[in-house]
Amino acid sequence: MEKGQLLYEGKAKRLYATDKEDILFVEYKDSATAFNGEKKAEIAGKGTLNNRITSLLFEKLKESGIESHFVEQLSDHEQLVKKVDIIPIEVVVRQVAAGSLAKRLGLVEGVELARPIVEFYYKDDDLGDPLINEEHIELLNIASKDEVKALYEKSLHVNEVLTKFFKEIGVILVDFKLEYGRDEAGNVLLADEISPDTCRLWDEKTKQKLDKDVFRRDLGQLTDAYEIILSRLGGLTQ
Numbered sequence: 001m002e003k004g005q006l007l008y009e010g011k012a013k014r015l016y017a018t019d020k021e022d023i024l025f026v027e028y029k030d031s032a033t034a035f036n037g038e039k040k041a042e043i044a045g046k047g048t049l050n051n052r053i054t055s056l057l058f059e060k061l062k063e064s065g066i067e068s069h070f071v072e073q074l075s076d077h078e079q080l081v082k083k084v085d086i087i088p089i090e091v092v093v094r095q096v097a098a099g100s101l102a103k104r105l106g107l108v109e110g111v112e113l114a115r116p117i118v119e120f121y122y123k124d125d126d127l128g129d130p131l132i133n134e135e136h137i138e139l140l141n142i143a144s145k146d147e148v149k150a151l152y153e154k155s156l157h158v159n160e161v162l163t164k165f166f167k168e169i170g171v172i173l174v175d176f177k178l179e180y181g182r183d184e185a186g187n188v189l190l191a192d193e194i195s196p197d198t199c200r201l202w203d204e205k206t207k208q209k210l211d212k213d214v215f216r217r218d219l220g221q222l223t224d225a226y227e228i229i230l231s232r233l234g235g236l237t238q
């Protein structure tokens with residue numbers, strides 16, 4: 001597959017065209033950003049780790065009947081994905097109080113929630129990705145009622161599968177963010193990435209943070225944490 005023109009460069013990935021109309025080439029970068037781009041660093045090896053972890057998780061979800069845009073991992077830092085039109089909504093699922101939920105509602109970090117909570121954020125860097133509800137989504141006209149229902153249901157299904165999967169490798173899935181796109185037929189398809197950049201992952205026994213909070217809160221070497229996740233998932237770390 002030929003790597004064509006650069007179509008888009010985000011904070012963590014670059015998207016290129018390929019010689020196939022409906023397939024894109026994704027390149028994972030080594031850049032780390034937090035707090036809406038206020039904190040930045042280049043961390044050698046991060047792109048490779050996220051590419052491998054995302055590829056493994058999308059494959060795992062597929063085995064459980066959850067389709068995504070993922071086609072195949074091509075190399076250490078590259079994968080092929082189906083072309084979708086990204087819906088500008090970040091769907092966050094939470095099972096344990098942490099991050100912005102703990103701050104907003106005054107909850108103690110680490111307290112288990114009685115049931116999973118689904119939140120929607122408007123994907124807009126200039127606005128700082130504000131929390132929105134279904135009425136805001138209707139007002140902004142960024143997704144239909146049926147699509148919102150699909151985002152909600154699919155995200156809870158992903159939560160169920162990933163929670164079980166991470167539990168098997170001694171990791172608590174605290175919360176995570178998903179993005180979706182519309183394929184050519186207009187179907188809502190899981191997209192973007194699922195990695196320690198987009199999930200909070202804690203060691204079940206020690207509660208050690210194995211995700212981007214290591215970078216956000218200066219808790220140590222980010223790649224050490226991501227390598228623990230990749231090796232427990234059964235992927236090679238070298």
Ligand code: C5P
Binds near residue numbers: 090092098129175200
């Ligand atoms: O910061 P907050 O607590 O709202 O984040 C919830 C979850 O969503 C975390 O796992 C975080 O890594 C992820 N997230 C993300 N991208 C964002 C915002 C949050 O991956 N833009």
